[in-house]
Amino acid sequence: MQIRELSAEQCLELLKRSTLGHLGCVLDRQPYVVPIHFSLDAERNCLYGFSSVGQKIAWMRENPHVCVEVPEITDRNHWTTVLIFGRYEEIDDTPEHADARQRMLDLLQERREWWLPATAKLGSQERAAVLIYQIHIDRMTGRSAARDR
Numbered sequence: 001m002q003i004r005e006l007s008a009e010q011c012l013e014l015l016k017r018s019t020l021g022h023l024g025c026v027l028d029r030q031p032y033v034v035p036i037h038f039s040l041d042a043e044r045n046c047l048y049g050f051s052s053v054g055q056k057i058a059w060m061r062e063n064p065h066v067c068v069e070v071p072e073i074t075d076r077n078h079w080t081t082v083l084i085f086g087r088y089e090e091i092d093d094t095p096e097h098a099d100a101r102q103r104m105l106d107l108l109q110e111r112r113e114w115w116l117p118a119t120a121k122l123g124s125q126e127r128a129a130v131l132i133y134q135i136h137i138d139r140m141t142g143r144s145a146a147r148d149r
């Protein structure tokens with residue numbers, strides 16, 4: 001198997017066609033990883049996400065440094081993954097976040113229902129309190145594996 005590094009453009013291509021990743025955050029030296037949906041905004045160099053208010057939000061409010069892993073796995077010999085190292089920030093109703101908010105809403109129109117898992121409450125059909133956030137991309141790396149011919 002050969003593993004190669006991806007260029008920044010190749011990383012962005014994968015992020016554009018993906019919607020599912022794993023978000024890792026840390027509090028008091030304890031890591032916590034959950035699956036999330038996201039949408040890339042390449043112009044603003046960030047990911048947008050929709051979230052229920054629970055442990056991950058509480059932890060990221062305390063420590064905004066996060067890592068997101070985005071996989072594209074065909075089989076154990078053929079895969080591509082991108083890792084993002086970034087910073088969590090909530091998008092609220094303030095003028096400062098008006099641009100991010102509008103861009104996030106535009107992306108939501110394009111990808112209807114991808115955010116629904118965030119609104120489901122444990123063990124019920126009730127909708128939980130949700131918020132939207134962005135992850136500013138500080139740096140990213142990508143690797144791709146393919147089997148030797």
Ligand SMILES: Cc1cc2nc3c(=O)[nH]c(=O)nc-3n(C[C@H](O)[C@H](O)[C@H](O)COP(=O)(O)OP(=O)(O)OC[C@H]3O[C@@H](n4cnc5c(N)ncnc54)[C@H](O)[C@@H]3O)c2cc1C
Pocket residue numbers: 020034035036037038049050051052053054055056057114115117118119
């Ligand atoms: C394919 C997929 C996409 C998803 N997309 C989103 C999304 O875009 N936004 C979003 O907010 N959520 C999404 N979820 C749900 C998400 O993974 C979390 O389960 C949910 O957000 C609750 O996280 P929390 O930190 O608020 O946990 P809380 O509700 O506060 O739960 C606390 C405890 O529950 C346990 N727990 C929480 N989530 C999980 C889990 N998934 N599996 C096992 N144990 C768990 C942990 O032990 C944690 O300590 C998605 C899940 C899947 C499978």
